[in-house]
Amino acid sequence: MIETGRPIPEVAEELGVHSGTLHSWVSRWRRNGSASSDRPAPAASVGRLRDTERAELERLRREMSEKKKRIRELEMELDVFKRCMGAPRSSV
Template sequence: MASRKRIYDTEFRGEAVRIVTETGKPIPEVAENLDIHPGTLHSWVSRARRNGSPSSGAPGGPPTPPGRGGGGGPGPLPLARWPSAGERAR
């Protein structure tokens, strides 16, 4: 038995994400009620939190200033520099 890829319209995706974000219900519960895979709903919710839309790759708000990670956090962590081979030998 082959499974078919189901295609959900933007309105359905947005409503599913809204249920999770506004009610605080767990993703697995909402996914079961809507008869969709929890991983699918999780990706929509993650994308909406990142971009402002569950089906769009475009950001939903104003651009984030450089050096800021968005989401109110302290920003990106500085990258550590690995010592060179000569430095490790000391």
């Protein structure tokens, strides 16, 4: 259709959707850059993060890194605990 130049009815039949529906989606896409909305996409959302989104992403990455570190620490503690429990007791 858009890239291949195939007719909408042919593609619609192949996809199993009504040709009018596909035509509507293509029209919206040509008009707005998105087939899912009648409203134009905001300029900031085209491949760029807003400052607030970037800050939140950085915060979430730091948080994830800290949680992974804590998980590794707990796994090591568990390993030590298992070794202590499995070791034979010394008679004093």
